[in-house]
Amino acid sequence: MQVRHLSLANYRNYAHAELVFAPGMNMLVGRNGQGKTNVAEALMYLATLRSHRISQDAALIKAGEDSAIVRCRLAQGEREALLELQLNRGSANKALINRHSVKTRELTQLISAVLFAPEDLMIVRGEPATRRSFLDDALISRHPVAAGAIADYEKILRQRNTMLRDFKHTGRSANSIDTLLDVWDEQLVEMGSQIIRHRRMLIEDLRDPLIQGYFSLVDQDHQPTIALMESVQETLGVSRETSGVVDVGASVSRETIAEEFRDALRLVRGRELERGQTLVGPHRDDAVLQLKSLPVKGYASHGETWSYVLSLKLALASVLSTDTVEGDPVLILDDVFAELDLGRRERLYAAVSGYEQVIVTTAVEGDVPQGHEWHTIRIEAGEVVAIEPVVTQETPDQSSDTDE
Template identity: 45%
Template sequence: MHVSHLTLHDFRSYADVDVALDAGVTSFVGRNGQGKTNLVEAIDYLSRLSSHRVATDAPLIRAGADQALVRAAVERDGRTAVLEVEINPGRANRARINRSPLPRARDLVGVLRTVVFSPEDLALVKGDPSERRRFLDDLLVLRTPRLAGVRADYDRVLKQRNSLLKTIYAARGGSRDAALATLAVWDDHLVATGTELLDTRMTLVADLAPYLGKAYEAVARGASRDDARAVYNTPLVEEVAQRPPRDQLADAFRAELARRQDEEVGRGLTLVGPHRDDLVLTLGPGEESRLPVKGYASHGESWSFGLALRLASYDLLRADGDDPILILDDVFAELDVDRRTQLAELVAGAEQVLVTAAVEADVPALLAGATYTVAAGEVTRAGRSDAE
């Protein structure tokens, strides 16, 4: 799978741009603020309908414009599909494949698969649990696109339930009893969608484990494949076996909601569910010496772990039968020469690798390929103009 053509209209800094791309390695080189990351961000957006840089769509729209358009021609198994998304902040986005509208924009998710390495990966390791939950859910959806609907349904139910909890706190008498009866209905919805999300997350972490160990061994000096570990952490498995059957997990979820109902009403928040869980990352050669990466790992170890998570994601998606597009967004400037070489060796065989760098010297020789210069809104291929 690779992108052969990218068109942007009013996306980020670009009023209009068209770029032809080849399989293999392509580097976009330019000083900071010139728009090189905007190009690869657009391709990643088509994959996940979200940005690896910002949490909302509004910053993706060029100043003064009302909407943005991202279109890409994707080559796969000798066939070409044109993917397109119209980004409308505050309104529903619209998506098309080969000019045919899709019922929902989220139906586009997973048609194109990308794995992004970026400086933000350090936050994945050292940041809040929300960063790691997002990492898991994004990977889940790329593997199984229908889970985008499950995640959206869970978020909708969670929002409604939180609103109802605030209503119950303020209610009295019969109105409170009625609201509590309604809460039981929302509990059922929360358990149904939340259990599926929990179950698939735990399965994903188990599937990712062997690839994570192998990847960390490859990028960290002197490491073994037993050093790095990721464990899904939820209070719902404290009373049952690890990775329990889904019906057992649902029973535990429902029981915990009942146990904490008074606390939830008092705080007006849902305190139980996958939106509160974490992916615990640890390092160490054995159980007794294993320590959390967050708070204990050095800067270099944290970087290596972040890279290993992305490499493991790439290897897992490849094992599923697809070769995702690899995006290395300004990562080489953060790595020493040895780590640059190691990473280049690990990704050089991908069908398509897109690299951004401030200077061409940052790109390892092993990743030599097509090079575009990005400056003042112009994207120019070495030796000829490929974009207006």
């Protein structure tokens, strides 16, 4: 899969921009604050319908404008598709595929991309919600129909929480609220069990590529692992010794997951009525990330943390490449190389250079691995000032370089 052309109109700091990309390695160059990350964000929004930086779409629209346009020509083998998204400040967003109106979520069925950005360090350092967002974005990339299940689950969850809060404040009879909650529980279980099952499958498939990706970056076996901590299992006491950590290698049917979810909801209903919120479900789950049998958060060094998160994204790219007949996902590395020492820069380049298309952003050309061919796009103040097809970056005199 390759992005051939990207058009932006009134998107962030771009009044209008036309960007042409090439197969293989692409580099967006510009000083900080010029708009390089906005390009990466726009591509990822098409792929996931989410921004990795903000939660509200309004900030994506240029100040003073009512809407923004992101238009992408995508190549999949011999086929091409034109994807268009209109972000509207005061109304629902609109989408087109090959000039035909579609639901916005249908865009995710055609474009697959994996982004690594400095913000992704929060997958390790941040709260469980950040790790859940990573898992859900990965699910949408892997199974685009999951976007519907996730959106439906979040809607049902909001409505169920509203009912619980109303009960807490109005003191309605327990019998009346129990009948209503039974109905909402079934809907919550239907959508939530899909999410839980697909998360388990994703975690299982990420395990080996995570190990391989980490070794390719650091050339050491630090035993990187990823596991799921599920609130349903913790509530049922199934995994009491491991606080809800699930052995996702075991094959579990959706029906079994759904029944366990129902049982957990029954067990916590009294506490939910007291607190006015839903206490179990995929919205309360977490991912357990470890190196050398210790949590990455709090124990890993800065360099190890970067390597772990990069490896996690490489693992996801590997899984998506295996899953799809459309080819590799587009890899986007936003301001990554500047944080790596010389050895890890070269190893990361070697790990990604085999993909169909890689898009790298950098403020300093010398930060990217040298002696390789790059299709270069220069960005300045929200404008494309130059496009230089396939230029080999000169290798500098290494005698003055130090490996941090």
